[in-house]
Amino acid sequence: MKIISVHEGVVPISSSIRNAWIDFSSMDCSIVAVVSDVMRDGEPVVGYGFNSNGRYSAGEILRRRIIPRLLDAEPESLLSEDGQLDPTRAWDFVMKNEKPGGHGERSVAVGVMDMALFDLASKIAEQPLYRWLSDRHGDGTPDEKVFVYAAGGYYAPGKTLRDLQDEMKRFLDQGYSVVKMKIGGTDLHQDLARIEAVIEVLDGDASRLAVDVNGRFDLATALEYGRAIEPYGLFWYEEVGDPLDYQLNATLSEHYRGPIATGENLFSLQDARNLIRYGGMRPDRDYIQVDPALSYGLTEYLRIQDMLKQHGWSSRRCIPHGGHQFSLHIAAALKLGGNESYPGEFQPTGGFADGAVVQDSYVGLTDTPGIGFESKAAFYKVLRELHT
Ligand SMILES: O=C([O-])CC(=O)C(=O)O
Numbered sequence: 376m377k378i379i380s381v382h383e384g385v386v387p388i389s390s391s392i393r394n395a396w397i398d399f400s401s402m403d404c405s406i407v408a409v410v411s412d413v414m415r416d417g418e419p420v421v422g423y424g425f426n427s428n429g430r431y432s433a434g435e436i437l438r439r440r441i442i443p444r445l446l447d448a449e450p451e452s453l454l455s456e457d458g459q460l461d462p463t464r465a466w467d468f469v470m471k472n473e474k475p476g477g478h479g480e481r482s483v484a485v486g487v488m489d490m491a492l493f494d495l496a497s498k499i500a501e502q503p504l505y506r507w508l509s510d511r512h513g514d515g516t517p518d519e520k521v522f523v524y525a526a527g528g529y530y531a532p533g534k535t536l537r538d539l540q541d542e543m544k545r546f547l548d549q550g551y552s553v554v555k556m557k558i559g560g561t562d563l564h565q566d567l568a569r570i571e572a573v574i575e576v577l578d579g580d581a582s583r584l585a586v587d588v589n590g591r592f593d594l595a596t597a598l599e600y601g602r603a604i605e606p607y608g609l610f611w612y613e614e615v616g617d618p619l620d621y622q623l624n625a626t627l628s629e630h631y632r633g634p635i636a637t638g639e640n641l642f643s644l645q646d647a648r649n650l651i652r653y654g655g656m657r658p659d660r661d662y663i664q665v666d667p668a669l670s671y672g673l674t675e676y677l678r679i680q681d682m683l684k685q686h687g688w689s690s691r692r693c694i695p696h697g698g699h700q701f702s703l704h705i706a707a708a709l710k711l712g713g714n715e716s717y718p719g720e721f722q723p724t725g726g727f728a729d730g731a732v733v734q735d736s737y738v739g740l741t742d743t744p745g746i747g748f749e750s751k752a753a754f755y756k757v758l759r760e761l762h763t
């Protein structure tokens with residue numbers, strides 16, 4: 376098996392929504408296609424990848440560093456002993472001459488490439504990624520369905536409390552029982568009114584509502600909001616301070632008794648390990664949200680899972696950020712706690728297979744080989760145009 380060519384492009388995923396830190400008016404996303412010399416039905420088998428959401432396209436790094444290094448690698452050096460493509464072997468090549476630390480846009484570029492290689496490897500094996508992955512890196516018995524919660528509840532121009540409630544009702548109608556909303560983008564008084572409006576839609580059951588600060592608060596505000604929302608008994612209190620301020624998180628966890636979730640802006644094994652070492656995260660209740668697509672791909676995510684195990688953490692405490700098909704497969708294969716979903720945002724890249732049905736906040740996977748982009752018509756059209 377040889378890589379014939381790699382194609383890279385950009386797709387807009389912009390919208391008028393806003394969280395406590397950014398708006399998404401110019402959000403875009405890198406996409407890649409890795410064309411192999413393996414032929415099926417007269418066409419080459421192609422692996423696809425994209426970079427989740429929340430970080431912009433990383434085309435410059437892909438074009439100048441990651442893609443040339445991948446193409447320079449001897450084809451045999453990417454294969455395992457049994458002659459099959461092993462995406463984890465690409466890592467050392469694409470990271471050649473890269474210093475440690477400073478993880479960010481580079482981890483995004485590598486993540487896109489890594490996703491495409493895992494899509495390709497499982498397609499060549501004619502297996503959906505979650506089975507392929509479970510056989511090689513899991514226990515061979517993947518979960519057949521994955522817990523998903525509906526993320527939304529953004530700030531948007533002119534959005535009223537009623538609009539927020541209607542959005543949450545739509546999520547419930549679509550089969551989700553846990554929902555997430557943004558906070559920290561206005562004052563505490565207004566956020567409490569927003570939270571209570573959503574709790575009303577949940578028939579008073581606040582344990583089905585997560586709130587997300589997107590890293591906005593300093594310690595005093597984190598504690599002030601914590602005191603105000605703790606009595607509700609929320610599903611989780613997310614990314615409360617700067618993602619790298621481990622001390623803030625540790626202090627918060629001494630005061631806030633409910634679950635805390637964070638990690639979507641930690642992009643490496645080392646950053647995730649520092650969170651576990653210094654962030655005060657509690658393995659009996661808290662959640663790790665590292666997004667494999669943003670953080671050097673599944674290759675690095677497997678290392679993060681090993682690290683968590685060494686620290687006594689269950690994989691069930693991981694619910695990745697991103698709401699995409701790649702993490703859905705990873706969640707099923709590695710027996711994570713679930714996966715995010717954005718029923719209303721980040722198209723055409725985000726979300727699951729067309730026609731995927733969510734029931735009681737669980738979604739199943741399909742038998743489509745690879746990640747299953749082919750079962751997501753609007754996105755597949757964009758991906759195919761990259762190389763045809
Ligand atoms: O608003 C965003 O950037 C997305 C986010 O934090 C999440 O999905 O948890």
Ligand SMILES: [Mg+2]
Nearest residue numbers: 587613614639
């Ligand atoms: Mg978040």
